[in-house]
Amino acid sequence: MAKRRMITLDIYDSDDFLDMPTESQNLFSHLVVRADDDGFVSNPKRLRRMLGYGDNVFDLLIAKGYVLAFKTGYVVIAGWPSMNRVEPSKKTITNAKYEISQLRSINKRYELIENADTSIFEDASRKVLEIRQPMSRKVLAQVRLGKDSIGKFSTGQIKDEDDEEIKKSLKNESSNNPFQKNSIEELLANNPEIIGLSNELFSDLMVDNPDQAVIAVEAIIGQYWRLRALADDGNTAIAVKEQLHGKNNGIISIIKDAAQEQLKYMKSRLANFNMFGHYFEKGLIDRVNTEISSGGSDNATI
Structure with missing residues (x-):
């Protein structure tokens, strides 16, 4: 993949x-x-999590047509033909062979062919156009300790038990993410760096609640690659950790400490177990940010 890309002001200067x-x-x-020579990105979800952004940030790009997304997990930059052209002799053929077969280029812009599956774009547009704040951020501050338990964590009801819309949103939030297709096995196989940590933190969860485990493990993966990038950029807080624990182990140490603190915090506060993964993800990002915020890098916090 090329290390330089062109970006047109026709897009960036538009209202x-x-x-x-x-x-x-x-x-x-x-x-x-990060796109390949045809404008495809194979791991948009990992990138989004690495940056610490929620689903709605990505859904907006889909709804506005800046990226086209496929249920296979790939996305393509819709305006790629107007921004980047690689000489055939230097071009690396994309791995997204099925996805590129679903596209045509018109006026230097990718468009879906007529019989392509557009349900993923309709779903993203619907979510963006809903007039509501992301429920998860508001509800997490309102949950209470429930009477029942699953594994080591408690479950219960939302305080506002009359608000059926909020409860419905919580129940369906993880299943509404069109990119959440990876299994635990695939995630760990593709990210061997975090196998040990994931097994240590979520061994029971992986068996009993794989959907929530996927979200939690992907949160760890996102933070790992984010911290790896910050370390390469010279973040001093991470450098100190790596001096103490060794390269890579220093990053794992930061994530492990933050994850354990978040799990401890959640143990007495998590009311709706369907929100386990999202609750863990948000807390992990906040705690990692706190630990590295003194590192002297402009990108240390989100």
Whole structure:
């Protein structure tokens, strides 16, 4: 994959692009520089989690047509033909062979052919257009300790038991993510760096609640690669950890400490077990940020 990409001001100077939240603009930039020679990105979900952004940040890019997403997990930059052209002799053929067969280029822009499956875009548009705040951030502050338990954690009901819409949102939030297709086995096989830590933290969860375990493990994966990038950029807090524990082990140590603190915090507070993964993810990001915020890097916090 090339290490340099062109980005057109026709997109970046447009009112439509500038009206988006900075998180969506930033995620789009990261997708562009990581795309292959045909504009495809194979791991958008990992990238999103590495940056610490929620599903809604990515859904907005889909709804506005800046990226086209496929149920296989790939995404492609819709305006790629207008931004980057690689000489055939230097081009690396994309691995997204099925996905590129579903596209055509019109006026230097990718479009889906007529018989392509568009349900993923309709789902993203519907979620973006819903007039509501992301429920998970609001409800997490309102949950109470339940009477029942699953494994080591408690379950119960949301305080506002009359609000059926909130309860429905919590129940369906993880299943509404069209990119959440990886199994635990696939995640660990593709990220051997975090196998030991994941087994240590989530051994029971992987068996009893694999859907929630996927979210929790992907949160760890995202933070691992984010910290690895920050370490390569010279973050001093991570450098100190690596001096103490060794390269890679220093990053694992930061994540492990933050994860254990978050799990301890959740043990007496988590009311709805369907929110385990999202609750863990948000807390892990916050705790990792706290630990590395004194590292002297502008990118240390999100």
